[in-house]
Amino acid sequence: MSYKPQLTGSWWLKHRFFKAYMLREATVIPLAFLLCSLVAGAFSLQDPERFQHWQAFMSNPLVILVHTLALTASLYHAATFFVLFPRVMPIRVGNYQLPARYLVLAQWGAVWLIVALFIWLFAFGGQS
Amino acid sequence: MRSIQILRYLPEESSQPFLQSFQVPVTDSTSVLDALNYIKESLDPTLSFRWSCRMAICGSCGVMVNGIPKLGCKDFLRNYPNELIIEPLAHLPVERDLVVNMDSFLRHLEAVKPYLIEGKHAADSSQPNRQTPAQMARYQQFANCINCGLCYAACPQFGLNPEFTGPAAIALAHRYNLDSRDSGKAQRMAPLNSKNGVWSCTFVGFCSEVCPKGVDPAAAVNQGKVESAKSMLIQLFRGRAIGGAGQ
Ligand code: SF4
Ligand code: FES
Numbered sequence: 459m460s461y462k463p464q465l466t467g468s469w470w471l472k473h474r475f476f477k478a479y480m481l482r483e484a485t486v487i488p489l490a491f492l493l494c495s496l497v498a499g500a501f502s503l504q505d506p507e508r509f510q511h512w513q514a515f516m517s518n519p520l521v522i523l524v525h526t527l528a529l530t531a532s533l534y535h536a537a538t539f540f541v542l543f544p545r546v547m548p549i550r551v552g553n554y555q556l557p558a559r560y561l562v563l564a565q566w567g568a569v570w571l572i573v574a575l576f577i578w579l580f581a582f583g584g585q586s
Numbered sequence: 587m588r589s590i591q592i593l594r595y596l597p598e599e600s601s602q603p604f605l606q607s608f609q610v611p612v613t614d615s616t617s618v619l620d621a622l623n624y625i626k627e628s629l630d631p632t633l634s635f636r637w638s639c640r641m642a643i644c645g646s647c648g649v650m651v652n653g654i655p656k657l658g659c660k661d662f663l664r665n666y667p668n669e670l671i672i673e674p675l676a677h678l679p680v681e682r683d684l685v686v687n688m689d690s691f692l693r694h695l696e697a698v699k700p701y702l703i704e705g706k707h708a709a710d711s712s713q714p715n716r717q718t719p720a721q722m723a724r725y726q727q728f729a730n731c732i733n734c735g736l737c738y739a740a741c742p743q744f745g746l747n748p749e750f751t752g753p754a755a756i757a758l759a760h761r762y763n764l765d766s767r768d769s770g771k772a773q774r775m776a777p778l779n780s781k782n783g784v785w786s787c788t789f790v791g792f793c794s795e796v797c798p799k800g801v802d803p804a805a806a807v808n809q810g811k812v813e814s815a816k817s818m819l820i821q822l823f824r825g826r827a828i829g830g831a832g833q
Contacts, residue, residue, distance in 0.1 A: 545805035
């Protein structure tokens with residue numbers, strides 16, 4: 459005769475490690491909102507009036523807040539992902555195992571490269 | 587002296603587990619296992635728990651210490667200045683006190699065929715089956731598992747679905763898949779590709795956190811996802827090719 463405790467819905471509240479995991483998974487929520495906003499934006503392009511509405515919507519402080527949250531959330535998700543990546547795809551050159559921290563740095567390097575590209579495109583119109 | 591609490595379960599006395607307090611002598615080097623042994627020898631001989639090597643090799647002394655899976659012999663009372671509650675390993679049926687039923691864990695280990703399967707890499711049995719240090723380095727980390735089951739007690743996916751193959755078994759499968767002397771990968775991929783295989787994992791990662799041997803089973807499971815994706819794609823194209831030929 460044995461007993462087996464059942465896992466309850468609040469299992470993830472028991473340890474900070476699980477809470478961090480849930481936070482990582484929850485980053486999808488503000489991102490989904492951002493995605494919906496962008497899709498709505500794409501559809502509003504057909505009609506100038508709707509586009510104006512969309513612009514007003516996008517400058518609503520609450521919307522800006524959620525979008526800022528989406529940015530922070532995706533940076534957090536990226537940080538967790540970049541650390542996990544070298545464990546999932548260890549890179550080996552011959553007999554040499556590339557240290558994980560180089561891979562993490564390389565990924566952040568790629569992020570900054572893309573950010574710099576966008577700053578150049580939007581702030582300077584692609585001209586130097 | 588200090589007090590520790592133990593979750594007892596004595597099915598002939600009560601159908602419910604209950605917490606019991608004990609006073610044990612402590613020094614800086616008293617391990618959780620030392621405390622349990624003191625209780626059994628001096629206070630209550632009915633206390634049941636498993637142990638053997640008391641040096642983190644046999645993997646039999648796993649318990650939950652304040653809710654975290656630990657090896658009793660590798661965890662020390664000095665780490666817990668305040669409350670200390672010892673419970674049986676989570677996610678497994680409890681037979682008695684701190685003794686859990688490991689059957690499902692062993693079933694998952696067996697299912698991945700954790701042994702060298704000969705095939706195209708078959709060795710000439712009159713010769714030593716050689717491996718270079720570099721070939722060994724590819725899997726060695728995953729070969730350090732002592733089958734303690736702490737990773738199963740740490741895994742919420744296993745807690746929710748006991749049919750999930752789970753961290754140690756997938757790490758073991760990966761260990762043999764990476765072995766240059768082995769040809770059994772195709773056989774092992776079937777259980778790993780299945781719904782209770784690698785894809786049941788959501789990379790919570792706590793298994794690697796609690797592993798006392800640095801096996802990093804979460805890495806093995808997620809490397810397994812890459813392998814599984816590859817093998818499923820290959821199957822898909824093969825399926826197409828065969829289907830195409832039949833038309
Ligand atoms: S992978 Fe680590 S935690 Fe899991 S059974 Fe093996 S040694 Fe124990
Ligand atoms: S008693 Fe062997 S691992 Fe703890």
